Amino acid sequence: xxxxxxxxxxxxxxxxxxxxxxxxxxxxxxxxxxxxxxxxxxxxxxxxxxxxxxxxxxxxxxxxxxxxxxxxxxxxxxxxxxxxxxxxxxxxxxxxxxxxxxxxxxxxxxxxxxxxxxxxxxxxxxxxxxxxxxxxxxxxxxxxxxxxxxxxxxxxxxxxxx
Amino acid sequence: xxxxxxxxxxxxxxxxxxxxxxxxxxxxxxxxxxxxxxxxxxxxxxxxxxxxxxxxxxxxxxxxxxxxxxxxxxxxxxxxxxxxxxxxxxxxxxxxxxxxxxx
Numbered sequence: 001x002x003x004x005x006x007x008x009x010x011x012x013x014x015x016x017x018x019x020x021x022x023x024x025x026x027x028x029x030x031x032x033x034x035x036x037x038x039x040x041x042x043x044x045x046x047x048x049x050x051x052x053x054x055x056x057x058x059x060x061x062x063x064x065x066x067x068x069x070x071x072x073x074x075x076x077x078x079x080x081x082x083x084x085x086x087x088x089x090x091x092x093x094x095x096x097x098x099x100x101x102x103x104x105x106x107x108x109x110x111x112x113x114x115x116x117x118x119x120x121x122x123x124x125x126x127x128x129x130x131x132x133x134x135x136x137x138x139x140x141x142x143x144x145x146x147x148x149x150x151x152x153x154x155x156x157x158x159x160x161x162x
Numbered sequence: 163x164x165x166x167x168x169x170x171x172x173x174x175x176x177x178x179x180x181x182x183x184x185x186x187x188x189x190x191x192x193x194x195x196x197x198x199x200x201x202x203x204x205x206x207x208x209x210x211x212x213x214x215x216x217x218x219x220x221x222x223x224x225x226x227x228x229x230x231x232x233x234x235x236x237x238x239x240x241x242x243x244x245x246x247x248x249x250x251x252x253x254x255x256x257x258x259x260x261x262x263x264x265x
Contacts, residue, residue, distance in 0.1 A: 022184035092186035103175035158243035
C-alpha cells in the first residue's frame with residue numbers, strides 16, 4: 001500500500017518534471033527541473049528495492065551530470081536565448097505520441113512471466129558478485145574503465161584553449 | 163490494484179516519449195542533451211523493473227543499468243565539451259545554425 005502511494009507520487013512528479021524540462025523556455029529552470037526528475041527516478045529505484053542504483057543515481061546524475069549541464073549553460077549564452085522549439089515541432093510531437101502508443105500497446109499485450117520471489121535486499125554485495133564474480137561482467141567493467149579514461153582525455157582535448 | 167511491472171514500463175514509456183519529443187523538437191543543444199538524459203533514465207527504469215519482477219535473483223537488469231549510467235556520463239561529458247568547443251568558434255549553440263557539415 002505504502003509502496004503504491006510512493007510509486008504514484010514519484011511517477012507524477014517525475015513526469016511533471018520531465019514535461020517542465022521539455023516545455024519551459026528558461027534553460028536554467030529547465031536544468032533545475034531535470035535535477036528534480038533525476039531525484040524522483042532515484043526514488044523509483046528505491047521502490048524497486050534497488051538501493052545501490054538509487055545511491056549511484058543520486059551521486060552520478062544529481063551530483064555530477066547536473067553540475068556539468070548547469071556549468072555549460074553558464075558558459076554558453078543559453079540562458080539569454082532560451083530554448084525555442086524548431087520547425088519540426090509538430091512532427092516530433094507526432095513521432096513521440098506514436099512511439100508511446102506502440103510501446104504501451106506492446107507492454108500491455110505481452111504476457112510477462114512475473115516471478116513471485118521477493119527482491120534481494122541489500123543488493124550491493126549481490127551486484128558486486130555479478131560484476132566481478134565467476135561468469136560475471138568483468139570484461140565489461142574493464143572496458144568501462146578504458147572508456148572513462150578516453151572520455152577524460154577527449155574532454156580535455158576538446159575544451160583546451162588553442 | 164497493486165503496482166506491478168506494467169506500471170513501471172508505462173511510466174518508462176511516458177518518460178522516453180517526453181525525452182524523444184524534446185530531443186527532436188528543441189533548438190538549444192544543451193536542452194537536447196538534457197532530453198537524451200531523460201530518455202536514458204527511462205530506459206534505466208525499465209531495466210530495473212524487469213530485473214525486479216522477472217528475474218529477482220539474477221540482478222542482470224541492474225548490472226545493465228550500471229553500464230548505462232557509465233555510458234550516459236561519458237556521453238554527456240563529451241556532448242557538453244563539443245557544445246563548448248562549438249560555442250567558442252561560432253558564438254551559438256542553436257543547432258539550426260550549426261550547419262558547417264551540412265551540404
